[in-house]
Amino acid sequence: MQWPFSFFLIALAAVDTAAQATGQEVEILGIYVLHFTHFNLPESDRLVLWPSEDPETTPAVAVLSGKNATGNFHSTAISGNGVVLELFKTPVSDQSSSTSCRGFTVDRLLFTPKELVDEAQHLQVAVKVPLTNLSNTTDTNDNDHINNESLCGADESVEAACAPSATNSAEGAIMLAKSQPVARLSIIKDNGMVIAYCTGWLLGCEGHLITNQHCIGNNQDALNTKVEFLAQSTSCKGGETCDSQGGCPGPIGVTSPTLVAVSEELDYAVVRLGINDSIADYSGLYEKTSGYLQFRASGAVPKESIYIPQHPLGYGKRIAWLYNGQPGRVESLTVTECREDDVGYYIDTQEGASGSPILGTSDHNVIAMHHCGGCLNGGIPAQSIIEDLTTKGVLPKCSVAT
Incomplete structure (x- = not known):
């Protein structure tokens, strides 16, 4: 008692x-x-x-x-x-x-x-990642390239609930289902007066979530992170307003996850969630999110079609898969905008999409994790993250598709 x-x-x-x-x-x-x-x-x-x-x-x-x-x-x-x-x-x-x-x-x-x-929200003040700025603007001279997540032309992303009606219904329905493990992150940064928005997603079957290191860089960032699942419209054009920071609040919220692994070089951070103050049983969470996502061990294939579930600008969830009206695809395996040998693509992203999974439409597995813009936009290859987590001995169970 x-x-x-x-x-x-x-x-x-x-x-x-x-x-x-x-x-x-x-x-x-x-x-x-x-x-x-x-x-x-x-x-x-x-x-x-x-x-x-x-x-x-x-x-x-x-x-x-x-x-x-x-x-x-x-x-x-x-x-x-x-x-x-x-x-x-x-x-x-x-x-x-x-x-x-x-x-x-x-x-x-x-x-x-x-x-x-x-x-502040109206001005869309940005400090490394999109923020609700509650104090003075922070100097962003360092690592500015990480903040350049880009719309490549007109924004062709749609609200997640509209994916089935905006494309082939069966394909769009799968995209929507696979987007359910994707979450909006709001992070109280270290001065306590800034809320940063990013995207993260469930990796494997043991309650782990992955995002960018420039979002969660240390234990304090992890402790000050709120994770919202299903922060999205419940129906396409149903009257809900999701195009604002924190719009369409998620019915499943988790706070203060525990940092498991971080890499500045590969710009990733893995945390483990506490569900109802316990990390023992995640079955209830996975039932609501239609499971979890997995990496493709072999990574991206040139010219393959891809899509990106994301929370741009901290808005409700959107899915992007088009470029100039055509299916977006892997354009390069050697983009150097932010680091050597990123996966490159023109599919739209904006600040707040940091940490989003890039999924191949052939198998709906994660081929890279978005972290950088510039048209080409850039993602960290799946196989690089798998290798680093394996070396550290913390690769989550079920995190690589077989």
């Missing part, structure tokens, strides 16, 4: 400061981010973060425990009028003892009014 303890935080001082800085009246509604300087809970205890509007009926934004959080980090961004922290403690035996200091410390509550968030 667990006993709850509740705390309520609201950014009154921050609102006053923001009002003075902008010269305008600012409402309390906005984005809240908590900064933890210390976090050390028993594995069985949980700290749940909720928007303050109605914690009884509103889904939790984050669930932190000794299993998935430790040390110094920023929380997932919370949208609302305030934040409720609810600590659920499991009674322990009197005989139990520990030499460590249990508990947590929140030293800062960062707040941005909704008006300023809307303005």
Whole structure:
């Protein structure tokens, strides 16, 4: 049995400061981010973060425990009028003892009014990956090429739900089904005032997800990542508005995954998800996402047709497979825009598509992972990632098609 303890935080001082800085009246509604300087809970205890509007009926934004959080980090961004922290403690035996200091410390509550968030989204401020910028713009002189994900001509991508009607119905239905393991990532970057959007996808059958290293570069980025599955329209042209950052929220959300492997050279990061505060059983997740994706061991084939499920600009899921009205294909195996020997293609991507899988239409396996633009756009070859994960001894089970 667990006993709850509740705390309520609201950014009154921050609102006053923001009002003075902008010269305008600012409402309390906005984005809240908590900064933890210390976090050390028993594995069985949980700290749940909720928007303050109605914690009884509103889904939790984050669930932190000794299993998935430790040390110094920023929380997932919370949208609302305030934040409720609810600590659920499991009674322990009197005989139990520990030499460590249990508990947590929140030293800062960062707040941005909704008006300023809307303005930043309207301006589409970008820092390495597309952002909701909650503070000053960050210098992006280093590795600018990683941010140049490109539309090659007019945007020919469609909302994921429209793929069956926009192409051969059977082929489009398979594309839609294979896009279900693809997720939108929102990442609180290290200064706590920036939300970066990327794309990731389920790799193999043990709860792993892969994206770009320039999205999740270290343990703190992983801890500050929210993963949304099925963040997409439920029907084609059904009236839902997905073309905004965070549009069409996903019904399946996972926070604070654990970093497993990272490579700056190959620009990939692999994390493992915690489902309902446990990493033991992923069957429920796979049922909802129609399974997981797998690499093709042999990689890309020149001129083969491909498609890319993605979350460009942090929008709801879209699928791209055309270039100038014709099926997109692998144009090169030696693109050098971002690194040597990337897979090259003209299919449309935009910032936020970083980490998207590139699938071959012949077998619907992943032949590369998108990470770079320039027309040709570039993806890291599947076989390079497989080799590196194998060398590190962390290649997820079921991650390579047989």
